[in-house]
Amino acid sequence: MNILGLNAYHGDSAACLIRDGQLVAAAEEERFRRIKHWAGLPTYSIDYCLAEGGLSLVDVEHISINRKPGVNNWRRLAFVLTRRPDPRLMFQKIRNIRRASSAHEALEKRYGISLKAQVHHVEHHLAHLASAFLVSRFDEAACISIDGFGDFASTAMGFGRSRAVSIDERVYFPHSLGIFYSALTQFIGFPHYGDEYKVMGLAPYGKPEFLAQMRQIVRIQPDDGTFRLALKYFRHHTDNVSYSWNNCAPEVGMLYTERLIDLLGPPRKSGEPLEQKHKDIAYSVQAMYEEAFFALLQALHKRYPSPNLALSGGCAMNSVANGKVYLRTPFKKMYLPAAAGDAGGAIGGASYVWSMIANGKPRLHLDSAYSGPAFSDREIEKLIESKKQQILDAGCAIRKIDNEKELCQRTATAIANAKVVGWFQGRMERGPRALGNSSILCDPRRDDMKDILNARIKRRESFRPFAPSILREAVSGWFEQDDDVPFMMQVFQIRLEKRALVPAVCHVDGSGRLQTVHADTNPLYHQLISEFSRLTSIPLVLNTSFNENEPVVCRPEEALDRLLLTKMNLLVL
Numbered sequence: 346m347n348i349l350g351l352n353a354y355h356g357d358s359a360a361c362l363i364r365d366g367q368l369v370a371a372a373e374e375e376r377f378r379r380i381k382h383w384a385g386l387p388t389y390s391i392d393y394c395l396a397e398g399g400l401s402l403v404d405v406e407h408i409s410i411n412r413k414p415g416v417n418n419w420r421r422l423a424f425v426l427t428r429r430p431d432p433r434l435m436f437q438k439i440r441n442i443r444r445a446s447s448a449h450e451a452l453e454k455r456y457g458i459s460l461k462a463q464v465h466h467v468e469h470h471l472a473h474l475a476s477a478f479l480v481s482r483f484d485e486a487a488c489i490s491i492d493g494f495g496d497f498a499s500t501a502m503g504f505g506r507s508r509a510v511s512i513d514e515r516v517y518f519p520h521s522l523g524i525f526y527s528a529l530t531q532f533i534g535f536p537h538y539g540d541e542y543k544v545m546g547l548a549p550y551g552k553p554e555f556l557a558q559m560r561q562i563v564r565i566q567p568d569d570g571t572f573r574l575a576l577k578y579f580r581h582h583t584d585n586v587s588y589s590w591n592n593c594a595p596e597v598g599m600l601y602t603e604r605l606i607d608l609l610g611p612p613r614k615s616g617e618p619l620e621q622k623h624k625d626i627a628y629s630v631q632a633m634y635e636e637a638f639f640a641l642l643q644a645l646h647k648r649y650p651s652p653n654l655a656l657s658g659g660c661a662m663n664s665v666a667n668g669k670v671y672l673r674t675p676f677k678k679m680y681l682p683a684a685a686g687d688a689g690g691a692i693g694g695a696s697y698v699w700s701m702i703a704n705g706k707p708r709l710h711l712d713s714a715y716s717g718p719a720f721s722d723r724e725i726e727k728l729i730e731s732k733k734q735q736i737l738d739a740g741c742a743i744r745k746i747d748n749e750k751e752l753c754q755r756t757a758t759a760i761a762n763a764k765v766v767g768w769f770q771g772r773m774e775r776g777p778r779a780l781g782n783s784s785i786l787c788d789p790r791r792d793d794m795k796d797i798l799n800a801r802i803k804r805r806e807s808f809r810p811f812a813p814s815i816l817r818e819a820v821s822g823w824f825e826q827d828d829d830v831p832f833m834m835q836v837f838q839i840r841l842e843k844r845a846l847v848p849a850v851c852h853v854d855g856s857g858r859l860q861t862v863h864a865d866t867n868p869l870y871h872q873l874i875s876e877f878s879r880l881t882s883i884p885l886v887l888n889t890s891f892n893e894n895e896p897v898v899c900r901p902e903e904a905l906d907r908l909l910l911t912k913m914n915l916l917v918l
């Protein structure tokens with residue numbers, strides 16, 4: 346039984362293929378198209394997933410789409426009658442719903458076939474909840490999705506047990522923590538779709554000077570732990586805030602009103618210097634988000650006093666808040682998917698459909714993120730052969746190493762010698778993070794590594810931290826909390842006595858956004874870090890995504906181009 350899961354006509358379009366309860370393939374469209382957050386019909390990802398499964402689209406029995414036109418219609422109607430929004434906003438919403446509901450027609454047109462598959466529209470947040478709970482190893486868990494918007498809701502709470510997951514409370518449009526964070530991200534001068542992580546990285550440089558103002562913007566509801574936005578500060582519910590796709594890269598119009606400027610003073614324009622005030626606003630935004638986040642989680646736990654939490658939605662990418670869940674709530678264990686945002690809705694919808702048709706067969710479990718394209722040694726050899734002269738002209742030498750132990754030893758030695766190493770191995774990761782298969786690796790011990798990386802390759806804002814990949818078995822010795830964090834979705838404090846040993850991966854507040862590396866899910870990467878640990882007594886490396894302000898590399902050609910165009914020292918394919 347083949348289920349093709351889609352997130353289409355939405356940021357981070359993606360596809361996956363589930364066959365008889367196993368994930369065959371999953372990937373985001375942006376990697377193939379080379380445009381960040383690409384939104385549209387993800388035909389390249391569909392083609393990849395079908396090829397990986399040896400199928401054509403006509404063979405697929407079920408297709409899931411993580412939108413359900415018509416859901417929450419009474420709420421939509423009540424909103425229109427009471428708020429009377431700009432007709433253009435209404436038109437935009439209706440067009441969006443129509444697109445989502447006609448995805449199967451678009452597929453038929455694009456592939457020139459008549460689909461045999463049954464098409465399932467799964468409510469946006471149900472797909473988010475499913476993308477966490479239904480692929481976790483929990484028998485039961487409290488579930489929550491915290492997001493921008495999808496199907497007229499921003500937040501959904503529910504419970505998962507065995508093969509079932511359901512929603513029983515929602516926060517509806519126009520109230521949204523995602524919109525709050527995005528609007529303030531724009532205010533601080535980061536205008537692009539998906540820039541919120543920059544505010545999270547900037548926050549530790551500030552103080553809570555604007556927290557009182559933030560509490561005027563976001564009102565936590567003491568009765569049920571949910572929240573409301575003070576709508577006078579926002580435009581998304583009255584004006585036609587454009588969500589345009591420039592060449593299918595999402596662009597968002599201004600989300601805040603003049604009233605926010607009255608409250609906080611003039612906004613920073615993109616490119617202007619970052620002053621202490623901007624850092625203080627960033628700190629206060631993050632602190633406000635955490636207040637609202639923990640109020641939601643406390644309310645959720647009160648309703649479902651399970652030790653387990655399944656967490657997803659775009660806001661679940663806030664790894665700083667996620668890292669405090671065990672410290673500030675009664676939850677003892679959580680599962681976050683590798684793609685917590687909308688790309689994960691492809692797997693969420695498909696796993697939801699599988700749970701309905703599985704007839705007692707087991708759920709799928711996703712312990713690793715390696716579900717994308719891989720390339721054979723033969724393909725890589727052919728590529729190197731074809732580019733040999735260019736490689737030699739760039740002053741590079743080519744070595745073929747057949748022995749994995751030697752490969753790891755030599756690579757670990759290069760890292761320990763302050764080289765910037767491209768590491769392109771195995772199947773590409775799904776989700777936004779490079780997790781040791783499409784990574785750039787460096788020595789975490791060097792104080793200047795961050796500057797070297799930024800100057801040579803990454804060219805990103807100097808305040809943003811780099812992250813460590815650490816052997817799973819070493820976590821408790823290096824971090825103040827101990828957990829599986831395979832998808833780099835939690836930030837923990839590095840132990841005080843260890844911070845000076847790894848300055849390149851220690852943020853200004855002593856935290857690190859760790860990835861735990863497990864011998865059973867990525868043996869080669871585990872072996873590499875083990876070799877580095879043998880050489881240096883440090884069981885972690887600096888891991889940053891293999892890219893330069895573009896989607897993470899997908900094909901070996903792109904990895905090789907990075908070597909030739911940047912000042913990377915070594916590429917291991």
Ligand SMILES: [Fe+2]
Pocket residue numbers: 469473492493494495658659686687
């Ligand atoms: Fe979403």
